[in-house]
Amino acid sequence: MDYPGNLFVVAAPSGAGKSSLVKALLELDSRVQPSVSHTTRPPRGQEKHGREYYFVSTQEFDTMVLADAFVEWAHVHGQRYGTSKKAIEERIAQGSDVILEIDFQGALQIKRIFANAVLVFILPPSWEELRSRLERRGEDAPEVIELRLANAAKEMAQVGEFDFVIINELFERALFDLKAIVHAQRLKVSAQRRARADTFKALNII
Numbered sequence: 662m663d664y665p666g667n668l669f670v671v672a673a674p675s676g677a678g679k680s681s682l683v684k685a686l687l688e689l690d691s692r693v694q695p696s697v698s699h700t701t702r703p704p705r706g707q708e709k710h711g712r713e714y715y716f717v718s719t720q721e722f723d724t725m726v727l728a729d730a731f732v733e734w735a736h737v738h739g740q741r742y743g744t745s746k747k748a749i750e751e752r753i754a755q756g757s758d759v760i761l762e763i764d765f766q767g768a769l770q771i772k773r774i775f776a777n778a779v780l781v782f783i784l785p786p787s788w789e790e791l792r793s794r795l796e797r798r799g800e801d802a803p804e805v806i807e808l809r810l811a812n813a814a815k816e817m818a819q820v821g822e823f824d825f826v827i828i829n830e831l832f833e834r835a836l837f838d839l840k841a842i843v844h845a846q847r848l849k850v851s852a853q854r855r856a857r858a859d860t861f862k863a864l865n866i867i
């Protein structure tokens with residue numbers, strides 16, 4: 662299905678910096694709206710229900726799965742996370758651009774449903790830096806950090822499935838790349854629509 666709004670999906674190993682990059686993009690570009698996921702993981706320090714996530718119980722998550730309320734969902738780092746249909750469909754149908762910050766399993770599910778979705782993978786500059794970002798963030802227990810690092814290799818093996826890869830070494834450089842991807846997609850879609858309109862016009866004339 663061809664919607665008027667664009668769908669951008671950003672995935673990365675935990676700690677690579679995708680939330681920071683997406684947050685900075687949202688502050689700069691009011692045409693992009695975030696999709697707020699549902700999760701069974703407990704909130705971290707400053708996180709608020711309905712802002713970073715909808716924090717739900719496993720029973721509530723199960724109910725939504727049974728009701729077919731998710732476009733995609735996955736088990737990630739021992740918890741469940743999902744994008745509700747409500748979080749995206751109405752907005753892209755109305756012409757807004759929506760950005761999803763989800764894991765690679767979800768990203769691949771989204772690409773199967775929305776073939777025009779743009780998939781971006783964020784990589785850290787090194788393993789050492791990935792570990793040190795997770796430690797410096799100070800939000801996860803040591804065993805959670807180890808689990809996230811262990812999962813990172815599996816996640817990075819999926820990089821070839823993505824349309825774009827950004828190495829988040831210098832934050833401002835990575836943000837520039839993300840902005841450029843969003844901008845390029847808008848230009849591409851506008852050019853396609855113009856070409857389609859011109860073709861229809863020409864055919865009517867003939």
Ligand SMILES: Nc1ncnc2c1ncn2[C@@H]1O[C@H](COP(=O)(O)OP(=O)(O)OP(=O)(O)O)[C@@H](O)[C@H]1O
Nearest residue numbers: 673675676677678679680681794798829830831832
């Ligand atoms: N380019 C960068 N240089 C140094 N530190 C960075 C950079 N980008 C992000 N960080 C920091 O790294 C930490 C992890 O970033 P962030 O929380 O955005 O990662 P994430 O990929 O969203 O992780 P998760 O999937 O666990 O939510 C944060 O403390 C953030 O401030």
Ligand SMILES: Nc1nc2c(ncn2[C@@H]2O[C@H](COP(=O)(O)O)[C@@H](O)[C@H]2O)c(=O)[nH]1
Nearest residue numbers: 698699734735737742743744762763764767
């Ligand atoms: N498949 C999905 N993955 C999601 C979704 N929302 C977030 N995530 C990913 O989970 C991990 C961990 O996130 P954290 O906030 O606990 O650090 C990370 O890779 C997220 O991108 C979702 O709706 N679907």
